[in-house]
Amino acid sequence: MDDLQTAKPGIVRRIVAFPLTLMIVEFLAIAVAASAATVGLKGLSTQGTAGYFLGGLGVAVLAILVYLACVRWIERTPNHDLPLATMGKDLPLGLLAGGSLFTLMTGIVALLGGFTVDRVNGIGALWAMLAMAVTSGTIEELLFRGILLRHIEAMLGTWAALAITSALFGVAHLANPGASLFAAFAIAMEAGILLGAAYLWKRRLWIPIGIHAAWNFTQGWVFSVPVSGGKAPEGLLVTTREGPDWLTGGAFGLEASVIAMLVATAAGLFLLVRVVGQGGIRPPMWMRR
Numbered sequence: 001m002d003d004l005q006t007a008k009p010g011i012v013r014r015i016v017a018f019p020l021t022l023m024i025v026e027f028l029a030i031a032v033a034a035s036a037a038t039v040g041l042k043g044l045s046t047q048g049t050a051g052y053f054l055g056g057l058g059v060a061v062l063a064i065l066v067y068l069a070c071v072r073w074i075e076r077t078p079n080h081d082l083p084l085a086t087m088g089k090d091l092p093l094g095l096l097a098g099g100s101l102f103t104l105m106t107g108i109v110a111l112l113g114g115f116t117v118d119r120v121n122g123i124g125a126l127w128a129m130l131a132m133a134v135t136s137g138t139i140e141e142l143l144f145r146g147i148l149l150r151h152i153e154a155m156l157g158t159w160a161a162l163a164i165t166s167a168l169f170g171v172a173h174l175a176n177p178g179a180s181l182f183a184a185f186a187i188a189m190e191a192g193i194l195l196g197a198a199y200l201w202k203r204r205l206w207i208p209i210g211i212h213a214a215w216n217f218t219q220g221w222v223f224s225v226p227v228s229g230g231k232a233p234e235g236l237l238v239t240t241r242e243g244p245d246w247l248t249g250g251a252f253g254l255e256a257s258v259i260a261m262l263v264a265t266a267a268g269l270f271l272l273v274r275v276v277g278q279g280g281i282r283p284p285m286w287m288r289r
Contacts, residue, residue, distance in 0.1 A: 016074065017075070017076075019151040019152070019154040019155045019285075020151070020155065022070075022074065022075060022147075022151055023147055023148060023151035023152070025070070025074060026067070026070040026074065026147045026151075027143060027147050027148070029066055029070055030063050030066050030067055030070075030139065030142055030143060030147070031143065033062060033063060033066045034059060034062070034063045034066075034135075034139045037058070037059040037062050037063075038059055038135065041055040041056060041058075041059055041131075047127075047128050047131075048125060048127055048128050049127055050127055052127050052128060052131050053127040053128075053130045053131045053134070055131065056130070056131030056132070056134050056135045057131070057134055059135050059139075060134045060135050060137075060138035060139065063138055063139050063142055064082060064138065064142070067081075067082070067142050067146060067147075068082060080203060080204070081146055081150075081203070081204055081205045082146075082204070082205050082206065083204065086202075086204055086206060087206050090202065090204055090206030090207045090210070091206045091207075091209065091210045092210065093207055093210065094198065094206060094207040094208060094209060094210020094211045094212075094213075094214065095210040095211075095213065095214040096210075096214070097198075097207075097210070097211050097214070097267075098210060098211035098212065098213065098214030098215040098216075098218065099214040099215070099217070099218045099222075101194075101211075101215065101263060101264055101267055102214075102215050102218040102219050102223075102254075102260075103218060103222075104263055105254065105257070105259050105260045105263040105264070106219075106223055106225075106254060108259050108263070109241075109247060109248065109254065109257060109259050112243075112247060112259070113242070113243060113247075114241060114242060114243035114244075114247040114248045114257075115223075115239060115240070115241055115242075115248065115254075116239065116240045116242070117237050117238070117239050118237075118238040118239060118240055119237070119238050120236065120237060120238075121224070121234065121235065121236060121237060121238045122236070123236070124221065124224070124233070124234040124235045124236055125220075125221065125233050125234045125235065126221060126236075128233070129216075129217055129220045129221035129233060129235065130217065130221075132216060132217075132220065132227065133213040133214070133216045133217035133220070133221075134213055136212065136213070136216055136227075137209050137210070137211075137212035137213025137214075137215075137216060138209050138213070140169075140212060141195065141199075141205055141208045141209045141212055142205065144165050144168070144169055144195070145165070145195060145196060145199040145205060145208050146199075146205050148161075148164075148165045148168065149161050149162065149165045149196055149199060149200075152164055152165065153282055154282075154285060155284065155285050156284050156285075157281075157282055157283050157284040157285075157287070158200065158275075158280070158281045158282045158283075159281065160284070161196075162192075162193070162196045162197075162200070165192060165196055166188045166189070166191075166192025166193055166196060167188050167192070168192075169187060169188055169191055169192040169195075170184040170185060170186075170187045170188025170189075170191075170192060171184060171188075173187045173228055173229075176228045176229035176230065176252070177229040177230045177231075177251070178226065178229035178230065178250065178251030178252040178253070179228075179229050179252055180250070180252065180256070182256060183229075183249070183250075183252040183255070183256035186249075186255060186256050186257070186258075186260065186261040187228070187255060187256075189261050189264075189265045190255070190260055190261045190263075190264030190265050190268070191212075191215075191255075191264065193264075193265055193268035193269065193272070194211065194264045194265065194267055194268035194271070195208040195211060195212060195268075196208075196268070197268045197269075197271035197272045197275060198211055198268075198271055200271075200272070200275045200280050201271050201274055201275055201280070203280070219253065219254060219255070220233045220235060221233065221235040221236055222235060222236050222237060223235060223236075223237055223239055223254075224236070224237055224238060224239050225239065225241070225249075225253045225254050226251070226252065226253035227253060227255075228252065228253065228255060229251065229252045229253065232253075241254070246258045247259065
């Protein structure tokens with residue numbers, strides 16, 4: 001009986017449970033499920049309606065369920081990343097932090113003469129912006145922090161995982177309209193470090209999901225600024241950006257502003273100091289017993 005309890009898993013199970021295998025399988029599972037659901041949402045719902053937002057919320061919930069299924073039945077580990085018990089305090093904290101950081105950064109750009117509010121527009125594209133914020137904040141955090149950062153950390157350690165996922169997050173935005181090498185670098189620094197540190201701080205995903213969603217919603221709907229490139233959305237405020245690209249972010253939006261990079265990166269480094277202080281830095285797998 002003791003021999004059965006202490007027996008090592010078979011070779012197939014060890015391969016499946018290896019972090020690199022888990023990373024590939026889980027990334028593909030969520031990416032495929034979310035992509036298919038997003039296509040269905042666009043086909044079934046009219047953008048700009050409350051139904052479109054509810055559909056986007058459904059896509060986000062589906063992605064979370066796929067993630068939890070992978071953790072439960074493929075990894076065979078408890079759900080530490082998305083516990084319902086902490087959602088009520090973690091998610092509002094993340095939402096408050098994301099909205100506040102983008103508002104602070106925008107205020108600094110305005111004080112430097114690069115941003116003005118012309119008038120109040122009204123409800124604008126509220127439902128579309130809510131859907132975008134919920135889906136992008138949830139799916140991208142599941143992929144980059146829940147899967148990539150967590151499994152790379154298990155193999156290469158915390159510092160390598162944070163550096164690699166930050167770089168990958170920046171590179172992923174190079175395909176966006178209005179992107180540049182500096183924009184990708186800014187995203188890697190401000191979002192990669194901040195969101196990675198937010199996950200490492202509590203080892204839960206609700207806070208980075210909240211930060212990511214509120215950051216996107218605040219820039220897109222509140223300030224009518226392009227979200228990672230593209231056309232400026234019709235938001236609550238009619239605004240104007242004028243000045244050099246280093247200040248305004250150019251066609252990519254305020255995310256590519258030096259001010260945004262400094263503000264968000266500083267917040268990320270603040271969280272990283274807390275992570276280090278609480279002993280949250282893990283070594284590579286070959287240094288662990």
